[in-house]
Amino acid sequence: MMQDVWTQLGPTIAAIMFIWTMYQNYFPHELRGHIRKYTDKLVSYFYPYMHIIFYELETEGWFERSKAYVTIERYLSKNSSTQAKRLKANAAKNGQSLVLTMDDHEEITDEYKGKKVWWISSQKPANRQTISLYREDEKRYFKLKFHKKNRDLITNSYLKYVLDEGKAISVKERQRKLYTNNKGDGGGYRYRGGRMWSGVVFEHPSTFDTLAMDPKKKQEIIDDLETFSKSKDYYAKIGKAWKRGFLLYGPPGTGKSSMIAAMANLLKYDIYDLELTSVKDNTELRKLLIDTTGKSIIVIEDIDCSLDLTGQREKNKKKKEDKDKNEEDAVKEKMKKGGEEKEKQSEVTLSGLLNFIDGLWSAIGGERLIIFTTNYVEKLDPALIRRGRMDKHIVLSYCCFESFKVLAHNYLDVVEPHVHFPEIRRLLEENNTTPADIAENLMPKSSKENADTCLERLIKALEIAKEEAKLKAEEEERAKAAEKDREEKKKVKNADGVNEKDNGVKENGDVISKG
Ligand SMILES: Nc1ncnc2c1ncn2[C@@H]1O[C@H](COP(=O)(O)OP(=O)(O)OP(=O)(O)O)[C@@H](O)[C@H]1O
Numbered sequence: 001m002m003q004d005v006w007t008q009l010g011p012t013i014a015a016i017m018f019i020w021t022m023y024q025n026y027f028p029h030e031l032r033g034h035i036r037k038y039t040d041k042l043v044s045y046f047y048p049y050m051h052i053i054f055y056e057l058e059t060e061g062w063f064e065r066s067k068a069y070v071t072i073e074r075y076l077s078k079n080s081s082t083q084a085k086r087l088k089a090n091a092a093k094n095g096q097s098l099v100l101t102m103d104d105h106e107e108i109t110d111e112y113k114g115k116k117v118w119w120i121s122s123q124k125p126a127n128r129q130t131i132s133l134y135r136e137d138e139k140r141y142f143k144l145k146f147h148k149k150n151r152d153l154i155t156n157s158y159l160k161y162v163l164d165e166g167k168a169i170s171v172k173e174r175q176r177k178l179y180t181n182n183k184g185d186g187g188g189y190r191y192r193g194g195r196m197w198s199g200v201v202f203e204h205p206s207t208f209d210t211l212a213m214d215p216k217k218k219q220e221i222i223d224d225l226e227t228f229s230k231s232k233d234y235y236a237k238i239g240k241a242w243k244r245g246f247l248l249y250g251p252p253g254t255g256k257s258s259m260i261a262a263m264a265n266l267l268k269y270d271i272y273d274l275e276l277t278s279v280k281d282n283t284e285l286r287k288l289l290i291d292t293t294g295k296s297i298i299v300i301e302d303i304d305c306s307l308d309l310t311g312q313r314e315k316n317k318k319k320k321e322d323k324d325k326n327e328e329d330a331v332k333e334k335m336k337k338g339g340e341e342k343e344k345q346s347e348v349t350l351s352g353l354l355n356f357i358d359g360l361w362s363a364i365g366g367e368r369l370i371i372f373t374t375n376y377v378e379k380l381d382p383a384l385i386r387r388g389r390m391d392k393h394i395v396l397s398y399c400c401f402e403s404f405k406v407l408a409h410n411y412l413d414v415v416e417p418h419v420h421f422p423e424i425r426r427l428l429e430e431n432n433t434t435p436a437d438i439a440e441n442l443m444p445k446s447s448k449e450n451a452d453t454c455l456e457r458l459i460k461a462l463e464i465a466k467e468e469a470k471l472k473a474e475e476e477e478r479a480k481a482a483e484k485d486r487e488e489k490k491k492v493k494n495a496d497g498v499n500e501k502d503n504g505v506k507e508n509g510d511v512i513s514k515g
């Protein structure tokens, strides 16, 4: 049977191969191009499908990988691993993880709004008649095949969807960075590749799961952030730059910095930690802003300590003028002494900072959070923190029982009900203890310590803190009473003095009247 088939097909296959070899080797190149053009036209007339080709390399410039190709590659990686038989692995996150995509000549299907499309990964044979500096595989491309009747849907909507999804996957997989504008030892910026920020890999482990705070408040913040990150079109519709300001305030050790790290981890953003005191002036501040990328959080920690931004603007202006004058005098003085003035005070003003937050330049680069932290919210100029600039004010406060439960679960794997919990609850209500203090007590200090020993240590620490707070309050009470006593005595003394003085005036008056 097999032999019959071969006897019938053999000559036909041999003839086709012979014609193909002749065509490839002896047919003039230009003529082949013409023939291809007409056969393509003929085929496309009857063929119900359309193709779009995405080449790997840009045809203009320095043969860089095309952004569209890379984005599509990322998008297809989500289907490739389940559909393609041969996969290709590319390194991501500086070699720490792998992206799997289909290998050449593989085909996978995708579905969009009920319509099926095909993605084919392929390679164009290199033109042997031209000399190229590049390898053959530089003609690699993705071919998108779809039915002609779906043309509008695919070109108007599906392609945008693919690029958006691909970008989102790239963002998730990229290695995130923590940048700082801190100057080097020499006092100047270390420009890395022309950038004003220097960055390291951001690997802070804080997440909203590990953050101890009231669960309702926590969920509200998570919802706010997620809504923000998906609201590109909404912000465009209402004519607002796609950014959101957060003011985090509360005593030291209540989780402000931890929350910033959790936000960055939730949204997969980079962090730009802006050290305002290292910024020379408003112009430099603007340059730093321009040098940030989208999908980032710009943080100014301890804003009240960063600059003299706490008073009224006019007052600040006057202060600044005085300061400038004093500084100038000081510099002259030092120069006279042969000294060298290296560290110059920052000249960033409140208006410069306001401009940074919501001026025209702040809209460049897309989605961005701006976060200020402070221990003393009341010290800040209201203009700096008004809604619209700092859209959401979040207070992080002392540890309540709900927050404690999160810490106990994270640090010791202990959950309610527990024999020590009621006492801890009572002590927390009577004490102002920061989550940082609770966390420190919950952490096992040796392999011998277990959950119970840690909780008992916490109870002891809370009792001591309560006792100390009581003693401190008594001490303050005594100091207040002593102060009050001193004031009373002073008043009596003053009153006596006034009486004596009054008497003197009377007497003098008498003298005058007598005169
Ligand atoms: N709410 C919290 N949830 C979980 N851990 C916390 C929380 N608050 C503080 N901690 C722990 O305490 C440490 C210090 O917290 P963090 O640096 O976030 O405080 P902060 O509010 O930024 O303080 P500061 O005002 O001094 O900058 C953290 O490393 C973390 O371990």
Ligand SMILES: [Mg+2]
Pocket (backbone or CB within 6 Å): 256, 257, 258, 301, 373
């Ligand atoms: Mg902090």
